[in-house]
Amino acid sequence: MIGITILGATGTIGINTLDVIARHKERYRVVALTANRDHGRMFELCGIWRPEYAVMADPDAAEQLDRRLRQAEIPVRVLSGVEGLERVSSLDGVDCVMAAIVGAAGLLPTLAAAKTGKRILLANKEALVMSGDLFMEEVKRHDAELLPIDSEHNAVFQCLPNGCREDLSDHGVRRILLTSSGGPFRRFALSELADVTPDQACAHPNWVMGRKISVDSATMMNKGLEVIEACHLFDLAHDDIQIVVHPQSIIHSMVEYVDGSVLAQMASPDMRVPIAHALAWPERVVSGAQRLDLFSVATLNFEPPDRERFPCIQYAYDAVEAGGTAPAVLNAANEVAVEAFLDGRLPFTGIPRIIHDVMGEVRSVPAADLGTVLAADRDARTVAADMVRR
Numbered sequence: 001m002i003g004i005t006i007l008g009a010t011g012t013i014g015i016n017t018l019d020v021i022a023r024h025k026e027r028y029r030v031v032a033l034t035a036n037r038d039h040g041r042m043f044e045l046c047g048i049w050r051p052e053y054a055v056m057a058d059p060d061a062a063e064q065l066d067r068r069l070r071q072a073e074i075p076v077r078v079l080s081g082v083e084g085l086e087r088v089s090s091l092d093g094v095d096c097v098m099a100a101i102v103g104a105a106g107l108l109p110t111l112a113a114a115k116t117g118k119r120i121l122l123a124n125k126e127a128l129v130m131s132g133d134l135f136m137e138e139v140k141r142h143d144a145e146l147l148p149i150d151s152e153h154n155a156v157f158q159c160l161p162n163g164c165r166e167d168l169s170d171h172g173v174r175r176i177l178l179t180s181s182g183g184p185f186r187r188f189a190l191s192e193l194a195d196v197t198p199d200q201a202c203a204h205p206n207w208v209m210g211r212k213i214s215v216d217s218a219t220m221m222n223k224g225l226e227v228i229e230a231c232h233l234f235d236l237a238h239d240d241i242q243i244v245v246h247p248q249s250i251i252h253s254m255v256e257y258v259d260g261s262v263l264a265q266m267a268s269p270d271m272r273v274p275i276a277h278a279l280a281w282p283e284r285v286v287s288g289a290q291r292l293d294l295f296s297v298a299t300l301n302f303e304p305p306d307r308e309r310f311p312c313i314q315y316a317y318d319a320v321e322a323g324g325t326a327p328a329v330l331n332a333a334n335e336v337a338v339e340a341f342l343d344g345r346l347p348f349t350g351i352p353r354i355i356h357d358v359m360g361e362v363r364s365v366p367a368a369d370l371g372t373v374l375a376a377d378r379d380a381r382t383v384a385a386d387m388v389r390r
């Protein structure tokens, strides 16, 4: 049995992961589940899954959960805080960690999994964006195994020669084509973007996702973050990666080889596909996703991204080019701006503006160690929050 910890178990990716695991109970054992504050949902999950540990990042929520579990006589050890998250990522009985916390909060627990040599199923792209080089070093040093859950990166991984992730040019790879749906505002004029609401931004045409990543898809910052993620996962320069807008979300990304071959991975847009792939790799298991019916898809379209209406793409390329702590600053500014937009404190077009201004104000320094990265994250958040208030 493969012991698994799910970080962010109450989220969209967490729930999809449990859905896949439920189909293969003979293979996987849920050791720990974690969440931020939603102890009601966690109580339900504990009743169903009976994990050894449940962690709530929020201490009050942990207390409430512990009380309810005791009343119901469900024997689960409840932990709290970042220490609790790190603990269940590094337990001896855990082979595999699903990293599905949203945002920078996922960095330390995911790093803990890397430092204890786990198989990491990485959904939490922000962790890699913030501290890519340091993170990849820890993965190598501790012989951890990093498998991408982000559908694009999982698709690329599937189109590469088996298990290969470094020295791609030696394997004949010319470039990577990272597909994007274009988000809910693909057809909106720049002038219309100022008035869009959080609910409009979160109504993605093809995917059901958490609210933060939904807004990232709407600004196309998600694709920018994914370019940075791909640079680290596949040891590539950013000009080896081309963004391709593909509104149907059927091709999840492609790899172009020097002989002119372009390999694509296709599937219904359902996160259970990459989750099942990474859980079972190098084997294959049933995911529960609908089979792809090409006759009903009928047409696949492709167009270049528009960096004028969606400037966040350019800011991500700028950050990766600047290197050092610039991607951590980009990510922190984005998190603060997205939260402000979701709370109704910032218009949609304020998101790229804040990111641009924060990147101008918080200078990048070499990301020498984790402390430097976390300090850049904190500084950028403070500056961004000030700018939102202004």
Ligand code: NAD
Pocket (backbone or CB within 6 Å): 007, 008, 009, 010, 011, 012, 013, 014, 034, 035, 036, 037, 038, 057, 099, 100, 101, 102, 103, 105, 123, 124, 125, 126, 149, 150, 151, 207, 208, 209, 210, 211, 212, 213, 271
């Ligand atoms: P979500 O908002 O649905 O879930 C987030 C989870 O993280 C929840 O369980 C929440 O309790 C937990 N969490 C939030 N803040 C926390 C904190 N401060 N400390 C500890 N836990 C915290 O998000 P999601 O859509 O499931 O996305 C999760 C991650 O996966 C994100 O990094 C996202 O970019 C990535 N991802 C998601 C999708 C998708 O289709 N949803 C696709 C690709 C990548």
Ligand code: MG
Pocket (backbone or CB within 6 Å): 150, 151, 152, 226
């Ligand atoms: Mg993606």
